[in-house]
Amino acid sequence: MSLFRIALKNILRRRLRTALTLCGVAVGIAAFVALVGFSRSFEREWLRAYQSAGTDIAVVQKTFLNTSVDVSVGAKLRALPEVADAVPMILNMMDLTPEVNALVYAWPANCYEMDALTILQGRRFQDGQPEVMLGEVLADNLGKKVGDTLELQGAPFGVVGIFRGGSAFETGAALLPLGELQKLADLGDKVSAFHVHLRPAPAGESEQQYVQRARARIEAALPGLKAVPAGERARNNQLATLARSTAWGTSLIALLIGALGIANTMAMSVFERTREIGVLRALGWRRWRVMELILMEAAMLGFTGGVLGIFGGLAALRVLSLLPATASIAQASIPVLHAVEALVIAVLIGLVAGLVPALRGARLSPVEALRYE
Amino acid sequence: MSECLLEARALTRSYDGGRIQALRGVDLQVRAGEFLSISGPSGSGKSTLLQLLGGLEGPSSGEILFKGRSFADFFDLDAYRAREVGFVFQAFHLLPTLRVVENVQIPMFEGPLGARQRREKAEALLVEMGLAHRLQQHPNELSAGERQRVAIARSLANDPEILLADEPTGNLDTENSAKIMAILAGIQASRNMTLIVVTHEPEIARAAERNVHIRDGRICPQ
Numbered sequence: 001m002s003l004f005r006i007a008l009k010n011i012l013r014r015r016l017r018t019a020l021t022l023c024g025v026a027v028g029i030a031a032f033v034a035l036v037g038f039s040r041s042f043e044r045e046w047l048r049a050y051q052s053a054g055t056d057i058a059v060v061q062k063t064f065l066n067t068s069v070d071v072s073v074g075a076k077l078r079a080l081p082e083v084a085d086a087v088p089m090i091l092n093m094m095d096l097t098p099e100v101n102a103l104v105y106a107w108p109a110n111c112y113e114m115d116a117l118t119i120l121q122g123r124r125f126q127d128g129q130p131e132v133m134l135g136e137v138l139a140d141n142l143g144k145k146v147g148d149t150l151e152l153q154g155a156p157f158g159v160v161g162i163f164r165g166g167s168a169f170e171t172g173a174a175l176l177p178l179g180e181l182q183k184l185a186d187l188g189d190k191v192s193a194f195h196v197h198l199r200p201a202p203a204g205e206s207e208q209q210y211v212q213r214a215r216a217r218i219e220a221a222l223p224g225l226k227a228v229p230a231g232e233r234a235r236n237n238q239l240a241t242l243a244r245s246t247a248w249g250t251s252l253i254a255l256l257i258g259a260l261g262i263a264n265t266m267a268m269s270v271f272e273r274t275r276e277i278g279v280l281r282a283l284g285w286r287r288w289r290v291m292e293l294i295l296m297e298a299a300m301l302g303f304t305g306g307v308l309g310i311f312g313g314l315a316a317l318r319v320l321s322l323l324p325a326t327a328s329i330a331q332a333s334i335p336v337l338h339a340v341e342a343l344v345i346a347v348l349i350g351l352v353a354g355l356v357p358a359l360r361g362a363r364l365s366p367v368e369a370l371r372y373e
Numbered sequence: 374m375s376e377c378l379l380e381a382r383a384l385t386r387s388y389d390g391g392r393i394q395a396l397r398g399v400d401l402q403v404r405a406g407e408f409l410s411i412s413g414p415s416g417s418g419k420s421t422l423l424q425l426l427g428g429l430e431g432p433s434s435g436e437i438l439f440k441g442r443s444f445a446d447f448f449d450l451d452a453y454r455a456r457e458v459g460f461v462f463q464a465f466h467l468l469p470t471l472r473v474v475e476n477v478q479i480p481m482f483e484g485p486l487g488a489r490q491r492r493e494k495a496e497a498l499l500v501e502m503g504l505a506h507r508l509q510q511h512p513n514e515l516s517a518g519e520r521q522r523v524a525i526a527r528s529l530a531n532d533p534e535i536l537l538a539d540e541p542t543g544n545l546d547t548e549n550s551a552k553i554m555a556i557l558a559g560i561q562a563s564r565n566m567t568l569i570v571v572t573h574e575p576e577i578a579r580a581a582e583r584n585v586h587i588r589d590g591r592i593c594p595q
Contacts, residue, residue: 001480001488001491001492006470009471010470012470116425280452280465280479282429282460283455283464283479283480284451284456284458284483286451287454289482366430367430
């Protein structure tokens with residue numbers, strides 16, 4: 001018989017209470033897996049979108065106001081020696097139908113980013129025309145094909161192409177000519193950002209050093225704007241930051257509730273087993289061994305709740321990946337590291353929640369505990 | 374005469390801020406291999422004395438010596454309880470979720486044995502107690518007499534030098550009481566252990582080699 005077996009028997013003693021506690025932990029961990037997983041997949045896809053197109057730097061307003069960079073900045077950017085190309089772009093979420101909300105990109109038709117897309121049906125849009133290209137997932141969600149019309153803010157746009165992008169973002173997005181979206185949203189010559197594709201790094205200079213040098217030169221040439229390397233932009237853009245803080249905030253609340261559930265269960269369990277703990281102490285068990293037993297029980301609750309929560313979170317992500325509104329961003333799988341992280345958090349929650357009951361159990365006087373009725 | 378194994382000197386124990394005086398200056402010497410009974414009416418302090426001798430709690434004043442070494446100066450009382458002393462309680466105090474063979478292994482967690490050795494030793498002790506057919510059962514499936522035999526097997530788990538039994542027959546009928554006392558006396562004789570039994574039953578007190586009688590927290594002169 002091992003300590004593990006004793007702990008297991010103790011937590012199975014009150015099965016309903018244990019099951020309810022596990023549900024609490026599982027909900028917290030499921031929220032963590034689904035929400036944080038969702039926000040991370042958001043960042044990952046954002047980065048993949050940059051990487052697949054070859055974007056090295058995004059140039060945005062220092063104040064991070066959306067659609068506030070003037071299109072004339074492009075000429076100054078292209079004049080810099082490190083810059084191979086600079087593409088003005090607008091990116092925003094838009095309600096395409098009452099049910100489907102999707103990312104909408106607006107680019108010039110001949111930009112380098114367009115070259116990274118695979119046209120599955122139809123063709124590229126033409127600048128100056130009310131035309132739209134749809135990512136294959138979005139087209140599927142909308143039930144649209146080439147030749148159909150999509151109404152955007154009351155204006156009809158002809159669907160001219162279905163494409164597959166380098167990231168799930170693009171595959172679930174709509175793509176419009178830049179000028180058409182500026183006209184539609186009354187933006188004048190303003191864009192969200194410029195995506196910059198750099199020339200190859202000179203020999204002897206690392207990619208990272210080169211990007212940092214180009215960044216410094218862009219910022220020196222364009223006061224009021226900032227140049228953000230693609231990886232940083234993927235992590236720290238407004239949407240990613242909002243998604244991450246919302247995910248962590250909501251998860252932490254759910255995890256706190258799960259922790260309180262374990263703390264309550266362990267406190268009740270120690271209270272009910274006062275005399276048994278007294279017996280263990282009377283038979284020579286040291287205080288730390290009593291603590292070890294109680295903490296092991298709490299950690300087992302955390303671990304089991306964590307495993308259930310991971311499956312729950314995966315189920316939630318699966319649902320999100322099927323819903324039209326979120327299908328473009330959510331992925332039904334999570335990286336192994338994220339699952340390990342969730343399990344570690346679950347066990348830590350168990351240990352922290354079990355600490356006070358464990359200390360209480362360990363401090364019991366054997367004589368008083370044996371007298372306890 | 375055997376050496377003095379356990380000694381109490383001017384032992385007092387009070388509770389509730391001194392309002393209750395359970396022991397009022399007890400001096401007692403227990404020899405190695407001795408069968409000692411401690412008798413007295415309810416509330417006389419006999420169980421308190423046993424608890425102090427067993428290291429379950431400390432005295433308010435006075436001292437206890439084991440093999441000449443004072444508890445206060447030398448002892449890790451957890452280790453003392455685990456290695457030197459075996460307890461048998463009136464209420465058995467078996468853990469209800471564990472099987473019989475698992476209950477006997479509990480004290481061995483503080484010993485050097487691995488899981489398999491613990492199990493083998495627990496089985497051997499239970500066989501010795503005539504409980505070979507009860508190894509896998511839970512305490513609530515056993516009779517009172519059988520439970521006390523499990524508790525005795527558990528008390529022997531770490532081969533202690535001293536066996537402390539607090540009213541071991543208090544919850545048993547006459548037949549089982551006789552059996553349990555015979556087992557305890559047999560263990561004491563065969564293993565040359567020191568057996569201290571707290572009892573209020575005159576027959577058990579008489580069966581011991583020596584009896585001390587306690588009244589109002591003091592040992593009465595014989």
